[in-house]
Amino acid sequence: MARTLITGGLVVTASDEMHVDVLIDQGKVVALATPDSHGWTADxxxxxxxxxVIPGGVDAHTHMExxxxxxTASDSFETGTRAAAWGGTTTIIDFAIQSRGGSLREGxxxxxxxxxxxxxxxxxxxMIMSDVNESSLKEMDTLIEGGVSSFKLFTAYPGVFLSDDGxxxxxxxxxADNGGLIMTHAExxxxxxxxxxxxxxxGERDPRYHGEVRKALLEAEATHRVIRLSQVAGAPxxxxxxxxxxxxxELARARDEGLPVFGETCPQYLFLSTDNLAEPDFEGAKYVCSTPLRPKEHQAALWRGLRTNDLQVVSTDHCPFCFKGQKDMGIGDFSRIPNGLPGVENRMDLLHQAVVDGHVSRTRWIDIACAAPAKMFGLYPQKGTIAPGADADIVIYDPEAEQVMSAKTHHMNVDYSAYEGKPVKGRVRTVLSRGVPVIEAGRYVGHAGHGTYLPRGLSQFP
Incomplete structure (x- = not known):
């Protein structure tokens, strides 16, 4: 494997900004040093x-296939991870699903x-737990031993995913006993x-009613409920x-009480709103997801939560469905519109635009997009940082490049962009995954099968 030297850039991590060179060997970062302090040679x-020069993004919430x-979501693992690479994300954490009546292991x-x-x-x-019983509870232990250390439960979707409070x-x-982390969809x-x-x-059948029936108070109620259940259980x-x-x-109040409670938001809630759901001629269906988009006034609280660390992670919930042939299943009945948005390719650029706009600092950008998700889900410091011993998942990022987001230029396997026509400043130039180029000077040079499965440890946050 080629020995690589990255020189002349500003290395940005969750904690530091440094004008240092980065030496990579055998797929790992081996050293950082100021340009005039070393005599390194490289292939x-x-x-x-x-x-x-930033760590590759860690998207901790995707739904391929x-x-x-x-x-079925329109991105396969091949097309979705390729699009992730184009957007500077070098690790995804997807959701395996337990079928009702089946085992966790089968899922x-x-x-x-x-x-x-x-x-x-x-x-x-x-692991999505669709059927919580004595058998699946025991299986949690063995899955943790095998590197699956987080389990998602739903207070939504009765008859499909919903679990009751018990x-x-x-x-x-x-x-609380095995060290796993419970994730909740709280509505x-x-x-x-x-x-x-x-x-x-x-007769209220248009896409905008999807947002109106999934009320903010019902998200808040469920959030409060799962927090208090976790407090009773003594678990994060x-x-x-x-x-x-x-x-x-609700999250801020619990964290002020010292509880191990954590939250994630997504770019769609930071940049889109119910105005999009209300677009005419069924265009609003493009923006149907759950939890739903909210009125714009909610965005200030989300940005504030990211700055105060009451929200720790920005993931995408990437779950794309084509407008034609999938979203249009819900014409005349908003409840039949498949819930989900594309976004795995857009996250790093949108969050850099947030830096440009003054919402977050550069180091906080890297924290919420790289380091915090890696820590939250047991991958740090292998992922999420640039430091000796870390995987050489590295993005060379041009902060001055300008682009306009569009379905015509994105690489996700979906026929629309949720951010069509949005100008953003900043663009990925080169992406290394474990030291191997995947994106090089604006060209895809990777291949299916390069990505490897990552067994994870326990969360490093609680």
Whole structure:
């Protein structure tokens, strides 16, 4: 494997900004030093003058090939991880799904088989628990031993994923014993189903009603509930895709009490709103996801939560469905629109735009997109930083490049962009995954099968 030297750039990590060179050997970072302090030689020299040298992004929430609502997410592990690389993300953590009546292991093996030999970048899995019982609770222990240390439960989607409070409590109690991390989709699904039924009966069928029935208070109520269940169990909890200011307030209150409570938000909640859901001619269907987009006034609370560390991670919840042939299943009935947005390619650039706009600092950008997710899910310092011993997952990033996001130029396997026409400043130039070029001078030079499965340790946050 070629010995590589990256020289002339500004290395940005979650804690530091340093004008240092980076030496890579055997797929690892082996040394950092100021340019005038070493005499390193290398087989390959990458000039990063005027660029940022940053860790590869860690997207801790993706759904490649996920079956949902009678269809399947349009990105495969091959196309989705290739798009991730184009956007500067070098690790994804996807969700394996336990089938009702099946075992956790069967679900994990099924997803491992889907991804095997397909991924352009490294990958790991969380486990969705659809059927909490004595057998699956015992299986949590063995999955943790095998490197799957986080388990997602839902207070939403009755009849599909929903677990009742007793099941959630039991899973949390088990996690308190085995060190696993419980993740929760926090919305009151039973109440939402009542509101969906009532809205349809009134003839309210357009995509915008998806956001109106999935009320912010029902996200806040479920967030409060899972926090208190975790407190009873004595276990940490991680709330996924937080979108409502009322839910942020629940997380902040719990953290002020000293509870091990953590939260994630996504770019769609930071940059999009119910204005998009209300776009005419069924265009709003492009923006149907759960939790839903909120009115713009919620965005300030999310940005504040990221700055105050009441929210620790920005992931994408990448779950793309094509507008034609998938989203249009819901014409005339918003409840039939597949829930999910594309975004795995856009996250790093959108968050750099947040730096440009003054929402977060450069080091906080790297924290919420790289280091914090790696720590949260047991991959740090192998992933999420640039330091001796870390995997050489490194992005050379041009902070001055300008681009306009569009479906015409993105690499996700979906026929629209959620950010169509949005100008952003900053662009990936070169991406190394374990020292191997995947994106080079704006060209894809990677291949399916380069990415390897990552067994994970326990969370380093609680």
């Amino acid at each position: 390959r020299v990458l000039d990063a003058t005027g660029m940022y 996920m079956p949902f609502g009678g269809t 994990f093996d099924s997803w491992l088989h889907k991804a095997d030999g397909q991924c352009a970048v490294d990958y790991a899995f969380h 099941q959630i409590l039991r899973a949390m109690q088990r996690a 009151n699904g039973l109440a939402i189903d009542v509101l969906v039924e009532q809205a349809l009966a009134r 909890v991680y709330v996924v895709h937080v979108s409502a200011q009322e839910a942020v307030a």
